[in-house]
Structure formats: C-alpha cells, structure tokens
Amino acid sequence: AQSVSQHNHHVILSEAASLELGCNYSYGGTVNLFWYVQYPGQHLQLLLKYFSGDPLVKGIKGFEAEFIKSKFSFNLRKPSVQWSDTAEYFCAVDPGTYKYIFGTGTRLKVLA
C-alpha cells in the first residue's frame, strides 16, 4: 500500500536555527507532493506543492522543499526558523488519483 513517512515526530529548535523535516513516500509512479502546516487552533494551510519542473520548490513564509525522485523524498527546509513557525507540519502525496495520503505529521516547537 502507498504510504508517506515523516520520521521526525517532534522537533524542538531555537529561533534562527535551520530546519529540515523529512518526508519519504512509497509510490513508484508520478506523484504530486504537498506540505501543509497546521498552526495551533487553526486548520491546515498549504505551504508549498510540487507537480513537475524544478525539483526545488519555494513556498510561503520562507519555506522550500526539494523533490529527489531517486530517493522518493520531499524534504521541507527553512534556513532560519521563527517562534511563529511553531506548528504541526504534514507531508502529503497524491499519486494522480486524488486519493491523498498524508504523513503522520511533525510537531515543531520553536523556542524564543
């Protein structure tokens, strides 16, 4: 069965530290990839998405992600986190069927 793995369940960083959240998926065909963020008490919002083209995708709030097809990965990065980035982050994959598969999420806490 198709799956999405987010290996970091909880991450704690100090402000200005760099962030990288891992996301791996298990599907051999063409996929559409997404990162969503859920701030405390709010609903999910799209951070960035990859459909095709440049594998380095830039999103909102200074986030970016790199699609590495050979590694089945779509890791999320931010060079310098802020306290306001405290949230839960979800990686999601659509294998072209609109049956979205989400990872289990990574809770990020940024210490001021």
Next chain:
Amino acid sequence: EAQVTQNPRYLITVTGKKLTVTCSQNMNHEYMSWYRQDPGLGLRQIYYSMNVEVTDKGDVPEGYKVSRKEKRNFPLILESPSPNQTSLYFCASSAVGVSSYNEQFFGPGTRLTVL
C-alpha cells in the same frame, strides 16, 4: 471570502445515534473530501468526490456515508456512530485542473466525541 465551512464545530453524542456533519464551500470547487485526524496517525481520507453525484472511498470509509447532491455541499453521515469514530474531522475542497493539481482548502474542523 473564499472558505470551507463545517457544522457543527464540536459534537458530543452517544453510540448509535445517527449524525450528520455538514460541509459547504463557496469557491465552486469540483473536488471535495473528508478526512479524520487522529494523534500519531495524521490525516486519513474517508471519502472524496470529484463532482456532483460522483463519490469514492478513501482509506478509511467504514462506518461513514457521504452524498454530493449539490456542488457546494458534501455532508458526512455516521449512521451508527461508535467510540472509535471519536476524532477530529476535516472537510476540504479544491478545483480540478487539467495541467496541474490545485491546493486543497480545508475547513476549520469538527471535533466529534462518541460516548
């Protein structure tokens, strides 16, 4: 304002008492979907709909029903709720593009407790 609305936002009910959670979007989106979010399991897709009268099962459809009689509405029905359906439920919608997939817009969530 473009949005997805869900009602109710919070619901406590008892086993076996039928309930409906409504979902409505004002963006004329073709695609709508229901998810449940559980700790440690992330979001799991329950049902989705590509357009009016077109629905399909997601990963965890057991115990749920949906209907899509109008483009804007996609209610989630629990005919006989059980405690294992206690969860946080999200509705989402998106346009359906030919050359690209569009982002899903999520509702605020419905926290359901089944006693």
